[in-house]
Amino acid sequence: MxxxxxxxxxxxxxxxxxxxxxxxxxxxxxxxxxxxxxxxxxxxxxxxxxxxxxxxxxxxxxxxxxxxxxxxxxxxxxxxxSLTKPVSAEVAMRLAAEGRISLDEPMSAYWVDPDVANDPRSARLTPRLVMSHRSGLPNWRPAGGGKLSFINEPGETFGYSGEGFEWLARFIEAKTGEPFENLAQALVFEPGAIRDTAYTRRTxxxxxxxxxxxxxxxxxxxxxxxHFFASDDxxxxxxxxxxxxxxxxxxxxxxxxxxxxxxxxxxxxxxxxxxxxxxxxxxxxxxxxxxxxxxxxxxxxxxxxxxxxxxxxxxxxxxxxxxxxxxxxxxxxxxxxxxxxxxxxxxxxxxxxxxxxxxx
Structure with missing residues (x-):
């Protein structure tokens, strides 16, 4: 150009x-x-x-x-x-304000990624650890079918992770029984008169x-x-x-x-x-x-x-x-x-x- x-x-x-x-x-x-x-x-x-x-x-x-x-x-x-992440975090914050989730509850009671289902560290993940990038997970799992695995101990050190936000969204859907996009619409977009924002393709x-x-x-x-991503796009x-x-x-x-x-x-x-x-x-x-x-x-x-x-x-x-x-x-x-x-x-x-x- x-x-x-x-x-x-x-x-x-x-x-x-x-x-x-x-x-x-x-x-x-x-x-x-x-x-x-x-x-x-x-x-x-x-x-x-x-x-x-x-x-x-x-x-x-x-x-x-x-x-x-x-x-x-x-x-x-x-x-x-990745400016998607603050919006997705806000969904979690507003659910916490309503008492529908806790920032410090173990997410494993509702959802665990199958790749690490047998790893005891999965039981230590909470919304707070994910939202503050202390999940111990990598940014993304290896491409081409590679499996997700922990690279740090949860809660011990900073590690920027999109995978953590995907875990958070699936926990929220499992616990509330509602699609994440619907929750974002009801809790964040409608109260803020946010009309030109969406996670997935629209006409x-x-x-x-x-x-x-x-x-x-x-x-x-x-x-x-x-298909929505809580961390991107x-x-x-x-x-x-x-x-x-x-x-x-x-x-x-x-x-x-x-x-x-x-x-x-x-x-x-x-x-x-x-x-x-x-x-x-x-x-x-x-x-x-x-x-x-x-x-x-x-x-x-x-x-x-x-x-x-x-x-x-x-x-x-x-x-x-x-x-x-x-x-x-x-x-x-x-x-x-x-x-x-x-x-x-x-x-x-x-x-x-x-x-x-x-x-x-």
Whole structure:
């Protein structure tokens, strides 16, 4: 794809919906100017962003190409990859708030993966261990029919695991007797007015999906699930995912204790290796329940990323201030846009400095 083609698509992208009088105050004003250059220089096909301020959606905008010769708009649907996990974790949180599951109950009483049915470690898995990535399971079982097995002792160390989230979903279905997608719809999507998000293929995807592009801007085959995954392949728009973030700020469906438990450090991923007064130094860096959690300069930040072939997505929020940003791309190079976008939209300098140091 030529840079001129990207520029043409950017010019046609859906306009930001705001009034003329507040243009100078727009959190996206700097990004509006810089986006075409970012897309071209970083080889990113499209960028779609939603900004949350004071616990409400402030703006949404898209630039670039959703597919060859089709501009991205704020209605373009993206595969969010691992940003599926916070949504699935929220289903578990809201079931826990209703007393239908416990975060600390053994899941083996209702479901065990057949591959490890005879491994006594299966009896130690709980929703909390899965949601904080301490299940002891690998990210994925070996391809080509390979069997799932534990690689660590449950509860003892951090280990990012999509398999753990699939286990959690099957436990939830077995205990509640309801399909996981139905629970997500009733507990998360409907309360949050989330209408452009789904785990599996829908008729309303037609003509709206962003196709993935590799690092050289060659088109890849779209990934759309026909059977739900709790850990991957959710389809959404940044604005709709921002509605999910707003629901979290509003404490939808959770008790005050669970609201605080979500952001509490459950799993230490990195020990502090910087001076406490160093910009971006994190006093805490690890996972809460479904989210990465950081304590930087006395301020709490939650974050998650998603990456599949031709897809990169990012979300962060600051619970105390109600600030946040959702960023979707349909490009392998999408991760390169995160720091520039955060800087251009006025995110916290300490948070940006921490992310920069973690990438160096």
């Amino acid at each position: 030529a840079a001129a083609s990207l520029a043409a698509a950017t010019a046609q992208a859906h306009p930001v919906q705001r009034g003329v009088d507040d243009a100078a105050l727009s959190p996206l004003s700097g990004l509006e100017t810089a986006a075409p250059r970012l897309l071209s220089s970083l080889k990113i096909a499209s960028l779609s962003v939603a900004i949350v301020e004071n616990g409400e959606i402030a703006e949404a905008h898209a630039w670039g190409e959703a597919s060859p010769d089709r501009p991205a708009t704020i209605a373009t649907l993206y595969n969010v990859a 309303w995807f037609e003509g709206r999906l962003a196709v993935p592009y590799d690092a050289d801007l060659d088109v890849l085959a779209p990934q759309v699930a026909d 959710l389809i959404s728009t940044p604005r709709d995912y921002a509605r999910f973030v707003v629901g979290m700020f509003q404490k939808q469906g959770v008790t005050p204790d669970l609201y605080l438990e979500r952001e509490k450090l459950q799993t230490v991923r990195l020990t502090q290796t910087c001076a406490g007064d160093e910009p971006g130094c994190a006093a805490e860096d690890g996972f809460g329940l479904g989210w990465e959690t950081f304590l930087i300069g006395g301020r709490r930040f939650l974050m998650h990323t998603g990456m599949d072939d031709g897809t990169f997505t990012f979300v962060y929020l600051e619970p105390e201030t109600g600030a946040g940003l959702v960023l979707f791309t349909n490009s392998t190079n999408g991760w390169k846009a995160v720091l520039p976008v955060l800087e251009l939209t006025g995110a916290d300098a300490g948070f940006i400095a921490h992310l920069r140091s973690s990438l160096s």
